[in-house]
Amino acid sequence: MSNAKQILAMLRSQAEGDEEQFFSIALQVAAGEARQGHRATAEEIRAAVDAARSQRGTRASVPIAFSRPRGDLDNLLDLREPQIRLADAVLNRSVKDHLETVVVQQRRRDWLREHGKTPSRRLLFAGPPGSGKTMTAEALAGELHLPLFVIRLESLITRFMGETAAKLRLVFDEAQKRRGVYLFDEFDAVGSNRLATNDVAEMRRVLNSFLQFMEETSATDSVLVAATNHPSLLDRALLRRFDEVLQFEMPSADEVRAIIKAHLSPMKYPKINWKTVVAAAACLSQAEIVHAAEEAVKAAILSERNQISTADLTRELRKRQAMRTVFSEEQGHIG
Known part of the structure; x- marks a missing residue:
């Protein structure tokens, strides 16, 4: 890509708010400089890109939505x-x-x-x-x-x-x-x-x-x-x-625990019996476990509680198990 085309591509990416594409083209310029033996210039460009990327996450900015397909x-x-x-x-x-x-x-x-x-x-x-x-x-x-x-x-x-x-x-x-x-x-x-x-x-x-x-x-x-x-x-x-x-596999015991913890916000859960909860989640997929945790949180909110109990989680997990049973029986009738 010529320098003129690279400049045009950088301007377009900047206009579209695509910073990553802007940085990518800048690094292509650096690669071109390196191939011509201009190592110092190439390193300067790379260092500038690295510095801009590191600052991007800390500066205040207005997020620009990705442009939609047309x-x-x-x-x-x-x-x-x-x-x-x-x-x-x-x-x-x-x-x-x-x-x-x-x-x-x-x-x-x-x-x-x-x-x-x-x-x-x-x-x-x-x-x-x-x-x-x-x-x-x-x-x-x-x-x-x-x-x-x-x-x-x-x-x-x-x-x-x-x-x-x-x-x-x-x-x-x-x-x-x-x-x-x-x-x-x-x-x-x-x-x-x-x-x-x-x-x-x-x-x-x-x-x-x-x-x-x-x-x-x-x-x-x-x-x-x-x-x-x-x-x-x-x-x-x-x-x-x-x-x-x-x-991808069904979640392990440790993964079940991590999935549930990640979806219990804003509730507290000081006395969860994780062995009982993991057993109730046996054979459930990650998506089903997420749904169960979120339903337990919603029930607690509506009951004006700020804590989740073992019973809350096992109740919702068993509901998910029951849904599986209903679906399996229906499939059996269809077959």
Whole structure:
């Protein structure tokens, strides 16, 4: 990119309030200076960027909303401004380690490019419903100070030949132009095995298009997250396209405790019998446990109490267990 184009790109990013893109272009300039042997100038630019980034979190400012998709993309992308960061998410150690690696590479992506490398940006989240996949995508976007775009599958997938692939092209083109985290939830609707007996030629073409789009280089290094509850349904060719595959599990005893504590504000909980509470939460997903904790808090507020008891939590957790039983019985009748 020439200096004139870099200046124009920096001005556009500043006008749009996209500080991270502004810093990214500045680091590209630094990389160019370094390649020309101007190491001192490159280091000065990098130091200035690091200083600006460190001050960004401390200075008073008015937050600028991310610009929303327009035109055909308005029906394809659901913009969500992240409200949480990775520190707010309760995740197992393996998932956290993978995500920390992705975050470091994304933050230093221009330094990697200076050495001919690209950051990890294609992630597959696999795990049971409610295990925190969508929440983690939001937390990752928040950690990187990027918008989260959720692809609307009901608008993406159509019965008309070639239309779904064309819409996919629009989504990937947008990811090339606008840096963000792009989430394909319920990804098995797009990435199912091409040899599946119930497959149709059109969906095979869609998957082939998706595989081709994933292979394309990205100037923005937008993060692509595909989330699935049924990884066994995915086409095996997808696995080598992803930089990281993260396996989400049902929460452990320690994670149950951490999830509940994180959602009991503004209540106090001085005498909780955690062994009883964890037992009541057995087999529940992270989402179900969050709902139970929040319902316990609401009940306490309406009862004009400022404390949560073991009975409050176990009552709500058992309600969630009962909901599971009802759903299982209904599924049995349908089958």
